[in-house]
Amino acid sequence: MSFWEYANPKKFMQTSTGLLPWVWGLTGLCLAVGLVWGFFFTPDDFRQGSTVKIIYLHVPAAMMAINAWVMMLVTSLIWLVRRHHVSALAAKAAAPVGLTFTLVALVTGALWGQPMWGTWWAWDPRLTSFLILTLFYLGYIALWQAVENPDTAADLTAVLCLVGSVFALLSRYAVQFWNQGLHQGASLSLDKEENISDVFWLPLLVCIAGFVLLFVALVLVRTRTEIRARRLSALLARERLA
Amino acid sequence: MPELGKYAVAVLSSYGASLALLAGIVALSVWQGKRVKRQLAEVEARAAEERADG
Numbered sequence: 001m002s003f004w005e006y007a008n009p010k011k012f013m014q015t016s017t018g019l020l021p022w023v024w025g026l027t028g029l030c031l032a033v034g035l036v037w038g039f040f041f042t043p044d045d046f047r048q049g050s051t052v053k054i055i056y057l058h059v060p061a062a063m064m065a066i067n068a069w070v071m072m073l074v075t076s077l078i079w080l081v082r083r084h085h086v087s088a089l090a091a092k093a094a095a096p097v098g099l100t101f102t103l104v105a106l107v108t109g110a111l112w113g114q115p116m117w118g119t120w121w122a123w124d125p126r127l128t129s130f131l132i133l134t135l136f137y138l139g140y141i142a143l144w145q146a147v148e149n150p151d152t153a154a155d156l157t158a159v160l161c162l163v164g165s166v167f168a169l170l171s172r173y174a175v176q177f178w179n180q181g182l183h184q185g186a187s188l189s190l191d192k193e194e195n196i197s198d199v200f201w202l203p204l205l206v207c208i209a210g211f212v213l214l215f216v217a218l219v220l221v222r223t224r225t226e227i228r229a230r231r232l233s234a235l236l237a238r239e240r241l242a
Numbered sequence: 243m244p245e246l247g248k249y250a251v252a253v254l255s256s257y258g259a260s261l262a263l264l265a266g267i268v269a270l271s272v273w274q275g276k277r278v279k280r281q282l283a284e285v286e287a288r289a290a291e292e293r294a295d296g
Contacts, residue, residue: 039257040244050246053253057260100267107263108256115252214264218271225275232282235289242292 007084009227016220023217030210037203045200054112055196056204060211061104062130062171068098068215069133069161069168072140076158086227088154091161092144093222097215099137106134126183129170136164150230 005011038056045052072094078087109127110120121127140160147153196204246253 035257044247049249050244050253051249053244053246054256057256061260096270097267100263104260104263107259111252111256111259115249214268218267221271221275225271225278228275228278228282232278232285235282235285239285239288 004082004084007078007082007086009086009231012086013224013227016224020217020220023213023220027210027213027217030206030213034203034206034208034210038200038207042199042203048116051112051115052200054108055200056207058105058108058112059204060208061101061108063208064211064215065098065102065105065130065133066168066172067212068094068101069136069164071219072098072161073165073168076161079154080158085154085230086223088150088158089226089230090219090223091157092154093226094215094219095137095141095144097218097222099134099141101211101215102130102134102137106130124183126171129167132167133164133171136160136167140164 006015035056039053042053044050072091075087075091075094078084079091109130113122114120140157143157143160144153147156
């Protein structure tokens, strides 16, 4: 069976109907276990005190804010190259979810930054590139709303997505490019010496899995809505012509 | 409830705001999905009636 079969709206609807209850169930399980474990059963950090508990929301949200844009980039490229409508609709569906993760990361970052850095906000490379990514999310969503023809909207938003990818990459790697910022380096590393302690790492891993699954569940639900909305507008147009 | 000390406001606000935002996007997505599904069913039913009427 080819991957491209899922570009068929009917096949996508059939497959996602079977998948969704499992994805929702696993999402709930991972988020409940990860957040309860992280909040109630992990110790305070010797330097950051109880604020370390914010890591279970901030890191997964920031990761998914960037990864959502990468997913939109891939589906936008598929749209531009192969003209599969489902891929354009999946990109459209992912944007509000990515924006929500971005807002979660910004809000938790500010609330964490205030007691640790003494400021809610700094024009640090990572924070600034992340704020620009937020603006790209808003612009992307607004562009879909502003253009009436759906194929033209898909084309224009795909180009915007390509441009915004620069800031998604910058958000991810800014701390490596510039060292003058307030934001620390990556909390997660394959190098055991650099990675955070297992006592924080394991519940964080469960939370990251929960956020990934939540993203998948929401994108599936919203893409199904977009496919139905596309069919609805086609039927309404046919009614008006009749 | 864990002892959060002087950072209780920051930690609890982070959890409150994040869970509210996440619950908001879930509720909005489910609500929009149900609304569009209902509208589509109505229009498809009308189209089926018209086809039956000839």
